[in-house]
Amino acid sequence: MTGEEVLAVKGLHKSFGATSVLEDIDFSIRRGETVCIVGPSGSGKTTLLRCLNLLVQPTRGQMYFHGDLIGDWPSSAKPRINLTKYRSHVSMVFQQFELFPHLTASDNVSLGPRRVLRLTKKQADERALMLLDRVGLKPFASARPRTLSGGQQQRVAIARALAMSPDVILFDEPTSALDWEMVGEVLDIMADLALQGMTMVVVTHELDFARDCADRVITMDRGRVLEEGRTATMFESPTEPRTREILGLSKAQSRGRKRDQRNIS
């Protein structure tokens, strides 16, 4: 079940110089929802997430957080909200993990709670251990990121995002940098989070994950939202031909898959 609207953007544009990257994006997510954003490389998915986290400022459009207008570009050059406070509510998981290499797994997770949420070291360490346990990495609490596998690093990154007790987590292609053997361990944790009602925006190419875990799916291409809808509807009867291609439903792709399956068997 989903609740009140957590995050929304209306008429969002983003351009870098003369290059328009996002055009007229309307998007919202409700509490407890998992929304998957799917689209080819260069379609603006990552830029949309970076706008949602305010790591980059939109060029035009409005952004709402829990129903409050927090930015109206270009009239407000700066967001109308304390940026650091906002970001602590909107965590982000990156494609390349971006763990801090000089810190242990535990310190990576406890840094935010200590320095942003102002927890004591003991409280932050306890929270870090609890979350590392939740992602199955408690025995690696004192390991440095470089000694962990890609999948383990991404699980630590998820624990780091969870440590802020965020209202929503933005996942930017969390499995794209992983070998296929490691994809499952990360997706399992994300599926658990979805089941537990965590609000998540997931940019992904993992269509099975989108089909199984998302409440809604959004397809994007060339900086625009092509189509959005309930997951079952999107996979069963999308209206846009391009959505069929992106979701791997076109006849040509189906033929290709069948050929691959024959070759494998």
Add this chain to the structure above:
Amino acid sequence: MDAVQSILPYILPGVLVTLEISVGAWVVSAALGLVLAVMRDTRKPLITLPASISVEVVRAVPQLVVLYIVFFGLGTLGINLDSLTAAIVGLGISDAVFTAEYYRAGFLTVAPKQRDAGLSLGLKPLQVARYVIIPQTIPFVVPPLLNSFVGLMKSATLASAVGAPEILYGGRNYMETTGHVAPAAVAIMGLYIIATVPLTRAVRSLEKRVQMRTRV
């Protein structure tokens, strides 16, 4: 041997002063360089511009001239520094513009996404610098910083120009008193070799260790 014995009372007291100037200027340089590098890294024109202008201006001016400005120039404005403090401040400022570049190069070794990861946690930009960026630059910045200390030990001889009683100042007193120039120069050279060669070797070995660590 007699010559050495007669020189030492002139230059040995200067050893301590040279060390005071080197260490003091190094601390000023390391701290001010870090401030300048962080300012230039903020990407906010109001903050980066003063830092960039200061770096460009000071880098264009010889160390001795900076020293004169700090000692004599500030004096005309009513800020009178003793020669030792002026030497520490002047050499520290001169060196800081280069130290800032070491830090900046160190910052460039840190992937830009690391900054995003810090910001996305809700850390403030200065906290990102303090807890995310700077600790990662330390292995890259420490060797050039130690090299800069060696350089400052040698530059400390400039402090004799404003009357700081460091090694060269003592040596010059000996030369003027006795008229013997060569023994004093050789003795000063010997002292510097004893002090700087082991330091330089230590820095080189540290650099190698950093290279080995970062190669993995």
